[in-house]
Amino acid sequence: xxxxxxxxxxxxxxxxxxxxxxxxxxxxxxxxxxxxxxxxxxxxxxxxxxxxxxxxxxxxxxxxxxxxxxxxxxxxxxxxxxxxxxxxxxxxxxxxxxxxxxxxxxxxxxxxxxxxxxxxxxxxxxxxxxxxxxxxxxxxxxxxxxxxxxxxxxxxxxxxxxxxxxxxxxxxxxxxxxxxxxxxxxxxxxxxxxxxxxxxxxxxxxxxxxxxxxxxxxxxxxxxxxxxxxxxxxxxxxxxxxxxxxxxxxxxxxxxxxxxxxxxxxxxxxxxxxxxxxxxxxxxxxxxxxxxxxxxxxxxxxxxxxxxxxxxxxxxxxxxxxxxxxxxxxxxxxxxxxxxxxxxxxxxxxxxxxxxxxxxxxxxxxxxxxxxxxxxxxxxxxxxxxxxxxxxxxxxxxxxxxxxxxxxxxxxxxxxxxxxxxxxxxxxxxxxxxxxxxxxxxxxxxxxxxxxxxxxxxxxxxxxxxxxxxxxxxxxxxxxxxxxxxxxxxxxxxxxxxxxxxxxxxxxxxxxxxxxxxxxxxxxxxxxxxxxxxxxxxxxxxxxxxxxxxxxxxxxxxxxxxxxxxxxxxxxxxxxxxxxxxxxxxxxxxxxxxxxxxxxxxxxxxxxxxxxxxxxxxxxxxxxxxxxxxxxxxxxxxxxxxxxxxxxxxxxxxxxxxxxxxxxxxxxxxxxxxxxxxxxxxxxxxxxxxxxxxxxxxxxxxxxxxxxxxxxxxxxxxxxxxxxxxxxxxxxxxxxxxxxxxxxxxxxxxxxxxxxxxxxxxxxxxxxxxxxxxxxxxxxxxxxxxxxxxxxxxxxxxxxxxxxxxxxxxxxxxxxxxxxxxxxxxxxxxxxxxxxxxxxxxxxxxxxxxxxxxxxxxxxxxxxxxxxxxxxxxxxxxxxxxxxxxxxxxxxxxxxxxxxxxxxxxxxxxxxxxxxxxxxxxxxxxxxxxxxxxxxxxxxxxxxxxxxxxxxxxxxxxxxxxxxxxxxxxxxxxxxxxxxxxxxxxxxxxxxxxxxx
Numbered sequence: 001x002x003x004x005x006x007x008x009x010x011x012x013x014x015x016x017x018x019x020x021x022x023x024x025x026x027x028x029x030x031x032x033x034x035x036x037x038x039x040x041x042x043x044x045x046x047x048x049x050x051x052x053x054x055x056x057x058x059x060x061x062x063x064x065x066x067x068x069x070x071x072x073x074x075x076x077x078x079x080x081x082x083x084x085x086x087x088x089x090x091x092x093x094x095x096x097x098x099x100x101x102x103x104x105x106x107x108x109x110x111x112x113x114x115x116x117x118x119x120x121x122x123x124x125x126x127x128x129x130x131x132x133x134x135x136x137x138x139x140x141x142x143x144x145x146x147x148x149x150x151x152x153x154x155x156x157x158x159x160x161x162x163x164x165x166x167x168x169x170x171x172x173x174x175x176x177x178x179x180x181x182x183x184x185x186x187x188x189x190x191x192x193x194x195x196x197x198x199x200x201x202x203x204x205x206x207x208x209x210x211x212x213x214x215x216x217x218x219x220x221x222x223x224x225x226x227x228x229x230x231x232x233x234x235x236x237x238x239x240x241x242x243x244x245x246x247x248x249x250x251x252x253x254x255x256x257x258x259x260x261x262x263x264x265x266x267x268x269x270x271x272x273x274x275x276x277x278x279x280x281x282x283x284x285x286x287x288x289x290x291x292x293x294x295x296x297x298x299x300x301x302x303x304x305x306x307x308x309x310x311x312x313x314x315x316x317x318x319x320x321x322x323x324x325x326x327x328x329x330x331x332x333x334x335x336x337x338x339x340x341x342x343x344x345x346x347x348x349x350x351x352x353x354x355x356x357x358x359x360x361x362x363x364x365x366x367x368x369x370x371x372x373x374x375x376x377x378x379x380x381x382x383x384x385x386x387x388x389x390x391x392x393x394x395x396x397x398x399x400x401x402x403x404x405x406x407x408x409x410x411x412x413x414x415x416x417x418x419x420x421x422x423x424x425x426x427x428x429x430x431x432x433x434x435x436x437x438x439x440x441x442x443x444x445x446x447x448x449x450x451x452x453x454x455x456x457x458x459x460x461x462x463x464x465x466x467x468x469x470x471x472x473x474x475x476x477x478x479x480x481x482x483x484x485x486x487x488x489x490x491x492x493x494x495x496x497x498x499x500x501x502x503x504x505x506x507x508x509x510x511x512x513x514x515x516x517x518x519x520x521x522x523x524x525x526x527x528x529x530x531x532x533x534x535x536x537x538x539x540x541x542x543x544x545x546x547x548x549x550x551x552x553x554x555x556x557x558x559x560x561x562x563x564x565x566x567x568x569x570x571x572x573x574x575x576x577x578x579x580x581x582x583x584x585x586x587x588x589x590x591x592x593x594x595x596x597x598x599x600x601x602x603x604x605x606x607x608x609x610x611x612x613x614x615x616x617x618x619x620x621x622x623x624x625x626x627x628x629x630x631x632x633x634x635x636x637x638x639x640x641x642x643x644x645x646x647x648x649x650x651x652x653x654x655x656x657x658x659x660x661x662x663x664x665x666x667x668x669x670x671x672x673x674x675x676x677x678x679x680x681x682x683x684x685x686x687x688x689x690x691x692x693x694x695x696x697x698x699x700x701x702x703x704x705x706x707x708x709x710x711x712x713x714x715x716x717x718x719x720x721x722x723x724x725x726x727x728x729x730x731x732x733x734x735x736x737x738x739x740x741x742x743x744x745x746x747x748x749x750x751x752x753x754x755x756x757x758x759x760x761x762x763x764x765x766x767x768x769x770x771x772x773x774x775x776x777x778x779x780x781x782x783x784x785x786x787x788x789x790x791x792x793x794x795x796x797x798x799x800x801x802x803x804x805x806x807x808x809x810x811x812x813x814x815x816x817x818x819x820x821x822x823x824x825x826x827x828x829x830x831x832x833x834x835x836x837x838x839x840x841x842x843x844x845x846x847x848x849x850x851x852x853x854x855x856x857x858x859x860x861x862x863x864x865x866x867x868x869x870x871x872x873x874x875x876x877x878x879x880x881x882x883x884x885x886x887x888x889x890x891x892x893x894x895x896x897x898x899x900x901x902x903x904x905x906x907x908x909x910x911x912x913x914x915x916x917x918x919x920x921x922x923x924x925x926x927x928x929x930x931x932x933x934x935x936x937x938x939x940x941x942x943x944x945x946x947x948x949x950x951x952x953x954x955x956x957x958x959x960x961x962x963x964x965x966x967x968x969x970x971x972x973x974x975x976x977x978x979x980x981x982x983x984x985x986x987x988x989x990x991x992x993x994x995x996x997x
């Protein structure tokens with residue numbers, strides 16, 4: 001059984017992605033917790049309802065559309081942190097820096113408390129209703145809390161099957177296996193493969209098959225087989241969940257090189273005139289590809305001494321509030337990148353080693369290498385010309401000065417981050433240019449006046465109302481830059497303002513209500529003091545209460561608890577002592593008496609929570625975080641972010657010291673102490689490999705735009721805000737005269753990749769999500785035509801095996817499997833001749849199926865067991881006779897017996913031999929080369945042996961051998977056997993030929 005429900009991202013222009021997979025036995029898997037640039041709490045209501053029943057959570061990409069709501073769910077949904085979460089190491093590290101950048105860049109990420117919740121809190125406390133237009137912000141997670149939340153994620157590697165641990169309130173996973181494969185698009189991006197019983201599910205949303213500068217292509221195709229077929233693990237799944245975004249987009253002629261040249265030519269045309277180029281990008285995903293490309297373009301232009309290039313006079317910047325940590329993580333995860341990046345790093349290390357050796361020997365370099373080129377060798381992400389900016393004052397100083405510059409800034413939506421502020425300052429200059437790197441749409445639930453700035457500029461680019469400027473490119477083709485024509489551009493600026501008067505009272509009432517509700521959550525089978533692994537050990541261990549409460553009962557208690565809390569949230573009614581049970585002694589302070597008369601099980605004993613030691617057959621389990629090197633730790637102000645104690649300081653309802661607002665981190669006293677400590681310190685170091693540490697030089701290159709900023713310790717207004725606050729939005733209008741250009745740098749699949757790979761994958765069911773309605777409809781119609789032979793007859797009668805659900809619509813994508821159990825007669829078993837194929841025993845059967853009476857001993861045992869059970873319950877007589885009669889009627893079973901002589905003679909000529917096994921041409925090539933034959937690949941899926949014999953493997957797995965039976969004189973072979981028969985013999989050696997009779 002497999003049901004799929006898209007929570008967000010189905011047939012919608014919004015990039016946010018949330019999907020729910022329900023498997024047999026009540027196992028529920030949540031894939032991604034995405035959010036869009038509006039940070040609306042209403043988009044998480046469907047997710048919140050499913051949290052008490054989730055088993056595991058999987059994350060695919062380190063982008064806000066795939067994990068933007070992760071920190072919000074961890075902080076505001078109590079059960080969310082008890083669910084095991086799995087992702088690759090780059091997704092964990094880069095996702096951490098992404099959310100830290102988001103929460104420090106915009107107050108809207110803190111999310112506004114819904115007006116109905118404030119009204120209910122005010123009504124429950126007996127005060128007057130609050131202003132419906134009041135937008136009070138929730139307490140945002142601090143940097144330490146975000147780091148702690150991401151430390152809870154279990155890291156995985158590519159192509160390594162893993163059996164996950166279930167949550168404390170989840171049913172058993174029954175052998176569920178998850179495997180991560182490279183998806184391209186982002187560093188550590190994942191295609192998930194889930195194997196659960198007979199269900200083989202591939203979840204592939206937002207992937208890219210094309211190889212890029214930093215990222216390698218998706219791991220669909222098998223490189224050992226010539227790249228013409230999909231790898232075995234992802235081939236022919238029972239269900240494929242694929243994104244349809246980009247289905248209506250044609251691939252760019254020339255591929256990646258043409259795309260890179262188009263971006264550089266567009267930049268060159270603007271900086272040659274002294275303009276500013278703004279490229280909105282994300283914080284931790286596609287920014288790596290853009291930063292690598294521009295940095296190496298600047299290196300190439302500066303290394304070319306002849307000629308005047310505009311790149312030499314233009315400056316390159318990357319602006320983001322946490323970009324230093326992002327690049328530090330990128331430099332530590334080069335093994336996750338393309339092989340060219342690894343080879344480039346090895347070449348730099350070899351050059352550095354050679355230079356040190358020459359210095360030690362006091363000699364000159366060998367060949368044409370000079371000291372200058374060797375000394376300036378830098379790694380892939382050791383930036384020499386790209387300057388990293390993390391402060392708003394640095395942005396203001398740079399934009400205020402004149403000169404050619406290129407600025408990469410977050411975010412692509414232009415709704416938060418430095419990109420929005422830079423656009424506001426450069427929009428009125430016609431010599432400036434903004435380059436959009438992806439297309440944008442407006443969700444259906446967003447009003448036209450609430451659309452993002454990126455979507456507005458994209459609509460202007462498509463309209464082209466004010467004309468197009470054509471700039472000559474390096475290859476002679478014209479580059480299009482759309483004029484804005486002085487249109488009015490409204491920029492919505494959200495500011496954080498402290499609460500005062502009744503606003504503060506309403507906020508305190510809301511906190512008191514939420515604190516009371518959280519304290520009333522009973523300590524069920526899964527306590528918040530235990531981790532998921534400890535809870536699994538608790539349920540798997542034998543105890544006195546294990547026989548009294550089964551796993552379904554525990555799951556039911558978790559569901560009942562969630563329903564009770566939800567009912568309390570609506571009715572504002574308190575729980576009684578009976579609802580708490582014996583746990584009332586822990587939940588209510590000052591209460592020491594509890595009546596245990598008439599109670600059973602654990603209700604008879606004083607509640608005690610013991611954290612068990614985690615161990616397995618090999619000994620105690622260790623914590624890898626305790627053995628990290630210093631450069632691998634995530635430290636802020638000397639504190640390890642992986643320490644659990646950092647999360648214990650900000651629990652709701654916890655007592656705090658005098659003067660502490662309880663908001664944690666930057667809003668509390670500790671945060672102020674940290675700020676004062678930072679103010680006392682004067683940065684006196686230089687940029688090291690592009691990381692801004694306070695000085696104004698980068699690798700010895702002086703930057704006058706950053707003068708007088710190293711000693712400026714004044715923080716941004718949002719960073720210095722303490723205490724409860726609200727968001728106030730003001731609108732500023734500016735006349736837009738800058739030009740708009742578009743270069744597709746999103747790094748996603750296009751129409752060609754989708755139409756080529758999906759038929760090769762051959763899924764039995766196809767579910768399309770992650771695209772708007774038009775893209776989904778186009779791809780669905782195309783797949784229905786190409787995948788008809790792969791679908792079952794029932795799928796053809798319903799949806800042709802292709803499903804296009806809407807948000808919240810459940811799809812039953814189960815595959816009907818029929819299984820029968822038959823017994824083999826002793827005579828047939830004696831005739832079986834087993835053959836060994838790669839460690840598996842294979843045999844073919846042909847017999848006569850008939851009904852045979854069950855052994856009398858088995859019948860007697862069945863009757864005796866059922867009679868003993870009824871005798872214990874004093875139910876003799878008619879019921880015993882009824883069961884005995886039923887057992888007698890069911891004492892026959894299907895048995896496969898040896899064919900009679902008359903039937904065996906008739907079927908002997910009909911049966912055909914079977915070839916069992918999977919022959920790989922790459923393995924056949926190695927075997928033939930080892931025996932003295934010459935074997936080379938010619939074309940796709942064709943192996944040529946000795947220039948005479950051609951071996952082809954079709955898409956259905958059929959092996960075709962063509963060629964002459966005798967070798968020719970001009971092709972001498974060391975092996976005396978003829979090539980044709982030698983090839984056939986090697987093929988048969990790799991397969992098991994089983995006789996049909």
